[in-house]
Amino acid sequence: MKIFKHYFTTFFIAALGLLCFSCSNEDDPKPDPNPLDTSHFDIWVTVGEGTSGMGADPGAQLVMPTKSLDEQETIDFAGKGANVSAKLNQESIIKGQYYYQVPRSDDRFGKYKIGTNGIETVKEFVWGTNTFTARKYTHAWIDENTLVIMAASGAKDKVLWTKIDAVNMKILSEGVLNLPALPSGGTFSTSGIASYRSSDNKILYSYCNNKDKVRFYMAFVDASDMSVVATVSEDRAEFMAGTAYGELLQSKSFFDENGDYYLACNTVIPGASSSTQQFGTLLRIKKGALDFDKSYLGYRTPSKGKGKIITAEHLTNGKALLYIMDPEFTGASGWGADYNCYYATLDLNSDKLTVLTEVPFSQGNFSQRSAVLGSKAYIGANPKTSNPCIYIYDIPTGKITKGMTITEGYSFDRIVALLD
Structure with a gap:
């Protein structure tokens, strides 16, 4: 499909x-x-x-x-x-x-x-001292025209950064993040996830130790000089929902209307036969804070909290749109390439998960079929028995209508x- x-x-x-x-x-x-x-x-x-x-x-x-x-x-x-x-x-x-x-x-x-x-x-432009590989980096816009890209080096023993003038397309500065050293033998995840918090001019940069994925880390980087001002660890989830490709294809994090930051995370299900089998968690950092909010743990609904969060986007008024892989819930034969994903909204305050039953179960782990634009969310489905199609979710009313489809013969x- x-x-x-x-x-x-x-x-x-x-x-x-x-x-x-x-x-x-x-x-x-x-x-x-x-x-x-x-x-x-x-x-x-x-x-x-x-x-x-x-x-x-x-x-x-x-x-x-x-x-x-x-x-x-x-x-x-x-x-x-x-x-x-x-x-x-x-x-x-x-x-x-x-x-x-x-x-x-x-x-x-x-x-x-x-x-x-x-x-x-x-x-x-060609690279300066730092070089980056296609697909394997993360990014953050720190103002209207300035872009920062970041990724681990080839040996993954340090994290490189390059600041770019995106209007004139030239390198403004480049360097290495002064992150705390990982334990002996540890390596940084390929890219991690970077998000810019304008309220205090900080880049929130999450990353993993590839040799010890029982926790992950969040660094708070001063965007003016790229110095690391604080680093914390988080063990309520094993890793962020994206570690290798940043958010070049999929949305894994967002800021809400209050300026609070939400990060989708996953953990391998205990006893699972494959690391693909995961359950999700949504974590939060309050506006201006330099650590995770330990009082908040999102996506805890017992009946549907077992699935892996694939994408997460802010809707408005304290709600998020999640794309979730859970073959047990969808009745699919297993994880991976099957019709085992569904869409739901999550109330960030009550943690109530509402499945969008009008949208068919879909195939596709590495996908981003949703876009939030104005008062609508455009939600794409790749169903088992019909062509891929788009559903339009009206955010104020919750009403869902069907939109365009894609002709046969194309992914x-x-x-x-x-x-x-």
Whole structure:
């Protein structure tokens, strides 16, 4: 079956969300602007069926824009779409109109636009002292135009960082994080997850010791000079929900409307036959804090708390959208490549989990089929008995309607929201 994948950056979600949920002046009421007036979606597909992403070789990948996903029509890629497979990976940083990434050539960093006729290379630069590998790094935007990328070195004995001017595409500075040394023989996880907290100019950087995954670590980095000001460990989960690829494809963390930070984590089920078999946890760091909130442990619902959190996104008003793998709940034959995933909303205050029963169970561990844009969440399903399709979740009312589908013969890999 076809896989629908989406990555949507925290900055873009927050900016457009503010536009849509802002209050109008009572003396001069105006309708809230529609974010799709100035933006569109890019749909990524692979020719043929199967899975891709997270290091898999997807074959020929096509990208096609669309203004809306609400209409009940079928998207047909026959003779359409830009073929990007020779140049770009779908694991990418997205902001505004552009894709930023280490392309397949692996020796540089680039800024790109994708149009109906192909890829426009806006600008590229070759690495300085630090080098990074395609797909295997994490990132954070520390202001409108400044991007930081981070990853462990080849030997994984240190974590490198490079600060980039994303307008002029040049290196501003680079170095090595002054993290506490790991125990003898320990190695840093490939990328970890980096998120920028604007309230105190800190990068929250979570990482693991690959040789001792019974806990993970959170470093608080001063974004002005990249110095590590505090480091804490957390053993209520074994690792973050993403350790090797950052958030280049999947959303693993978010800030809520109060400025509190939530991080999706997983732990291998005791006695499991494979490390793929995990149960999830949602942890929180309060605004301005330099440690995890020990009073909070999210996604504890006994009847459905056994599943692995694949993606997590903030909706609004204290709720999150989760994509969860749990073959016991879905009745699938097992973990891995089966129709064993489902969508649910989680109340961050009461911990109530509400399964979105209108959306079919789906296949795809390495996927991001959801995008939160304004007052809607676009939720993609890759069901067993029908074509991949999109459901539209109206956040204020909770109403779900069916939108577009993807034609036969393609793997639905990803959907991206971009400014026009």
